[in-house]
Amino acid sequence: MKAREGNLIKTKDNVVFDVKGLVHPPNKIIAFPRFIPSPDGTRQSKDAKYGKVYSLSERFEYLQKNTPELIVYDPVFDEKLCEVPTSEIKELYKPEEKLWSLRTKKDLTVLENKALQLAETLKSEANIPWSSLGISGSIMVGLTNENSDIDPLVYGADNCRKAYAALQKLLKKPETGFKEYDKSELEQLFAFRSKDTQMTFEDFQNVERRKAFQGKFMGTDFFIRFVKEWNEYPEKYGDFNFKNSGYVKIQAKISDSTDSLFTPCTYELQNVKVCDGAELEPIKEIVSFRGRFCEQAKSGEIVEAQGKIELVTNNKTGAKHYRLILGNTPKDYMILLHQ
Numbered sequence: 001m002k003a004r005e006g007n008l009i010k011t012k013d014n015v016v017f018d019v020k021g022l023v024h025p026p027n028k029i030i031a032f033p034r035f036i037p038s039p040d041g042t043r044q045s046k047d048a049k050y051g052k053v054y055s056l057s058e059r060f061e062y063l064q065k066n067t068p069e070l071i072v073y074d075p076v077f078d079e080k081l082c083e084v085p086t087s088e089i090k091e092l093y094k095p096e097e098k099l100w101s102l103r104t105k106k107d108l109t110v111l112e113n114k115a116l117q118l119a120e121t122l123k124s125e126a127n128i129p130w131s132s133l134g135i136s137g138s139i140m141v142g143l144t145n146e147n148s149d150i151d152p153l154v155y156g157a158d159n160c161r162k163a164y165a166a167l168q169k170l171l172k173k174p175e176t177g178f179k180e181y182d183k184s185e186l187e188q189l190f191a192f193r194s195k196d197t198q199m200t201f202e203d204f205q206n207v208e209r210r211k212a213f214q215g216k217f218m219g220t221d222f223f224i225r226f227v228k229e230w231n232e233y234p235e236k237y238g239d240f241n242f243k244n245s246g247y248v249k250i251q252a253k254i255s256d257s258t259d260s261l262f263t264p265c266t267y268e269l270q271n272v273k274v275c276d277g278a279e280l281e282p283i284k285e286i287v288s289f290r291g292r293f294c295e296q297a298k299s300g301e302i303v304e305a306q307g308k309i310e311l312v313t314n315n316k317t318g319a320k321h322y323r324l325i326l327g328n329t330p331k332d333y334m335i336l337l338h339q
Contacts, residue, residue, distance in 0.1 A: 001086045001089065001092060002230070004022045004230070005019060005020065005021055005022060005225065006136045007093060008136065009029060009031055010089070011088045011089055012088055012089075013037075013067070014048060016033070016143070017029075017031035020032065020289050021263075022228070022264075025076070026237065027086050030083055030084075032056070033053055034053065035051070035052055035138070035141065036051055036053060037049070038050060052138075054195075054196070055195060070084060076238055076242065078241075078242055078243050079244060093140050094134065096133065096155070099134050103116065103130075111139060114218050117177065117218070118222060119133050119135065121176055122154075122163055122166060125170055125176075126162040126163040131155075132156050133152065134153040134155070137150070138151075139151070149220060149221035150222040151224075153224070157232050160228075163224070171215055177218045178216070179215055180215050181214070189208065197292065197333060198331060199335055203333075206335070207295075210295070211294070212295075213225075213226070226263065239315055240314055243311040244309075245310055245322065246308075246309050248307070249275045249304065250304070251273045251302065252270065252273065252286075252303060252305070253271045254267050254297045254299050254300065254303060256299055258299075260296065263294060264287060267303075268284065277309065283323070285324070289327060293326045293327060293334065301336055303336060304335050306331060307324045309322055309323070309324055310322065
């Protein structure tokens with residue numbers, strides 16, 4: 001089973017997980033619970049009510065209580081992860097298949113219709129193929145409620161860059177249905193995100209107002225993920241080893257933000273200064289598996305970042321360097337420094 005960022009999986013006990021990244025151990029998928037069966041849930045499937053878990057801590061808490069066997073120490077990533085055996089998966093949901101079904105379905109809900117219109121507008125404006133687009137999230141698994149947003153995906157590096165350039169234009173044209181977040185909407189987003197990523201509103205606003213992959217479409221929130229195709233992401237499980245080397249705060253210049261659009265996102269660094277924690281070197285990159293850290297900074301900008309530091313070993317060449325990981329704890333952040 002091949003699963004990647006944007007896919008959801010349902011296990012035999014009817015828990016829906018979201019898949020993280022594109023690199024997974026043999027016969028397992030790294031994924032975390034997203035929709036859980038609950039008699040008090042506000043989301044209704046054909047046969048059960050579901051609730052949604054948001055933060056990483058809530059997800060681990062749920063796993064510990066219900067399926068602790070899914071929490072395993074992974075020797076390649078040197079941390080405890082939720083790894084779902086493929087033998088326990090009864091359904092793999094693919095965003096591109098969901099979008100195809102919306103295009104052929106006759107009785108769309110209001111939210112499904114908006115999702116389809118968003119995809120149609122983006123396809124047309126960016127001049128990208130239908131096969132490069134998908135719809136994920138609650139729409140994909142039929143677990144929407146009145147607060148649900150739209151979670152499109154774009155696949156393939158070239159398609160992603162074309163789509164992002166198109167979004168930058170679309171957000172300036174209200175007649176298309178797209179709208180940038182205003183300050184009050186950014187404040188609402190901050191109230192939600194700050195539970196899981198702590199920073200000041202000023203720092204939050206400085207980076208979030210520049211991002212074109214989020215906003216409103218026909219009055220509904222959207223958040224678009226950009227994912228490389230399989231052949232553009234050649235890393236296989238075990239090609240690299242990652243060793244936990246502590247927690248640091250750094251200041252650095254972004255030397256290359258080319259891959260900051262994608263999930264997982266990467267920022268290459270230069271002129272790194274360790275402000276707090278072990279003075280390890282070379283720290284060459286900042287990486288995150290969370291969409292909220294995409295497009296956080298641009299090439300040439302100076303940032304301050306705090307997160308787990310890992311020693312990366314290339315098992316083919318023996319080369320080693322350090323990377324900072326964003327998004328494992330609420331303390332992790334990356335902000336722009338104005339110099």
